[in-house]
Amino acid sequence: MARTFVDDRTFGDALGQAVAGEVDLESALTLFRGSSRPERAARLFGAAAGVRDRVLGRTLELSAHIHMVTRCELSASCKYCSLSSTIPSVSDERSPLALREALQGIRYALRRGVRSIVLVGGTDPDGSDEQVRTLVERVREVTDLPLGIDVGPSLSAATVRWLVREKVRPIYCSMETINEKAFADAKPGDDLWARLAFMELVERSGGRLGNIAMNGLGSADDLLETILASRRFPHTTHLHISTFHPVPGTPWERRREGALPVSLRALAIARLAFPNLELGLAEVGVENPGDLASVHSQLLAGAGNTLAAVLVYKRMRVDNVDRIREQAAAAGFDISAAPAPARGAIDPR
Numbered sequence: 001m002a003r004t005f006v007d008d009r010t011f012g013d014a015l016g017q018a019v020a021g022e023v024d025l026e027s028a029l030t031l032f033r034g035s036s037r038p039e040r041a042a043r044l045f046g047a048a049a050g051v052r053d054r055v056l057g058r059t060l061e062l063s064a065h066i067h068m069v070t071r072c073e074l075s076a077s078c079k080y081c082s083l084s085s086t087i088p089s090v091s092d093e094r095s096p097l098a099l100r101e102a103l104q105g106i107r108y109a110l111r112r113g114v115r116s117i118v119l120v121g122g123t124d125p126d127g128s129d130e131q132v133r134t135l136v137e138r139v140r141e142v143t144d145l146p147l148g149i150d151v152g153p154s155l156s157a158a159t160v161r162w163l164v165r166e167k168v169r170p171i172y173c174s175m176e177t178i179n180e181k182a183f184a185d186a187k188p189g190d191d192l193w194a195r196l197a198f199m200e201l202v203e204r205s206g207g208r209l210g211n212i213a214m215n216g217l218g219s220a221d222d223l224l225e226t227i228l229a230s231r232r233f234p235h236t237t238h239l240h241i242s243t244f245h246p247v248p249g250t251p252w253e254r255r256r257e258g259a260l261p262v263s264l265r266a267l268a269i270a271r272l273a274f275p276n277l278e279l280g281l282a283e284v285g286v287e288n289p290g291d292l293a294s295v296h297s298q299l300l301a302g303a304g305n306t307l308a309a310v311l312v313y314k315r316m317r318v319d320n321v322d323r324i325r326e327q328a329a330a331a332g333f334d335i336s337a338a339p340a341p342a343r344g345a346i347d348p349r
């Protein structure tokens, strides 16, 4: 078990080993606890950014997340999700998009220069196969940019294999937390084991996996354990760390929000553990617009090399392209600038 108090030598040894690629749970906890002091946090971030620069370089691509392409049918909704809000204007943020609206949002994002698209929807235990296949086919008529999907464990084995053949990657399934009790508390309508089984299905099918771990569910130790649990799934290519932010009207509206510095330290440890993954803080722009302030910080802590810059929702679009470009340039990153060509009809707006 790692110590709560971490002296300089122990921290330095753990950091040296981590830079050499050796990160287990004990050394991750040592790095996490030891970096509660600002000067050590700066060393941790510097080491993680150095690994990122060496392995991935300092180029950055922007992505668009299109919400919600499928309705979430979980009952009850997750306690932190705007869908569980009793305030209609808040829960409406996650209303499902019509196909036409999703395609309009994608065309907008293409004009803004994003280089990949992620289609984000809710979880439907009865399956979203037909809807997802139709959407992917229609999106492919508009663009051949890299396309990912994030609808949780809502897809059959046949559709997962179809998505793999269609080169839809990654296929996300957020673990959120590996702590069963914390998961059940936060997500009473969801099933951690169904999520893990789905991740295994994606692995077996030859797909690429995306995963999200949430800072704010369970303890900091749980967060690190969840991040390192990605090792169970060697096909993981994308890993994000979200930071719990209380949403008005939800059962967790009064819960203390997750601390950004905790997410950043966990992110840096994740970079040392997984040098070549796409890593970053998860974007929840509608629920927490302050997240944008973290772009510069996460790049300094080893994030890269894709950032969500355009978020499309039913009733709003969040366009952070210009501000991310500014912050990325200040951190010494090059961003792929050319807008991606769209195929098919031109969005009249």
Ligand code: SF4
Pocket (backbone or CB within 6 Å): 072, 073, 074, 076, 077, 078, 081, 082, 083, 121, 122, 123, 152, 190
């Ligand atoms: S699975 Fe996702 S969309 Fe559904 S309630 Fe939970 S957080 Fe919200």
